[in-house]
Amino acid sequence: MEFTVELRRDVRARGGIKAYVLSGELDAGRSRTRTHRVSFTLEPRRADGDPLLVAADGEGGTAGLTTAGPL
DSSP states (O other): OEEEEEEEEEEEEEEEEEETTEEEEEEEEEEEEEEEEEEOOOOOBOTTSOBOOOOOSSOOOSTTOOOOOOO
């Protein structure tokens, strides 16, 4: 399984002055983005911690399977 996470930080500063007809404005900013890729492998385990067999080379039966318990 794999997914991507993007972290972004924006910093802005703004100031200005207005007097009758004259006006002045200053705007500055900085942005920083980091992207991380996260991947991992899930391994099925039984409740007792032993590995769970999910595939076999030959045909198998349903012997040894149990019903699903409460969630």
